[in-house]
Amino acid sequence: MSQTAASELDQATLRQAYGTFPSGVVAIAARIGDVPVGLAASSFVSVSLDPPLVAVCIQNTSSTWPKFRDAAHIGISVLGEAHDVAARSLAAKTGDRFAGLTLETTPDGAIFIDGASSWLDTTIEQELPAGDHAIVLLRVHGLEVHSDVAPIVFQGSRFRKLVVEQH
Incomplete structure (x- = not known):
């Protein structure tokens, strides 16, 4: 095993190391005015049951995230294994991020992606600076x-499907 010294860390090495950890992928979406706004994130985590809290990490350079600060409610859709194309569309810098997707919108403006493993209707509780995110x-x-929809997994810069072991 060769170890990289802290003085030798660069973004490519860090991305490679962080990419060894599999994570789910979520769509973050809301109606802002009359326009659906969305993005994809693989840095989603449950935080607390009481009160019910979750967290996502958003790049400081995101031009989409600032629009969410005006949202009454934000929909979080845990993307299913059939959403590999949707995850790429939602992560794109240009184009229609919702092309080909069936959406459901709440009266408060949270948008959910049909075919997701779960939907969470949320509001922003707090935003904390954390380096470049x-x-x-x-x-x-x-x-x-x-529960009948298996989630998609992102690992090593690729989308993957879970395999259920038979006992």
């Missing part, structure tokens, strides 16, 4: 679980 803490106001 912000940690966004979100309060969960409602949810819907679709």
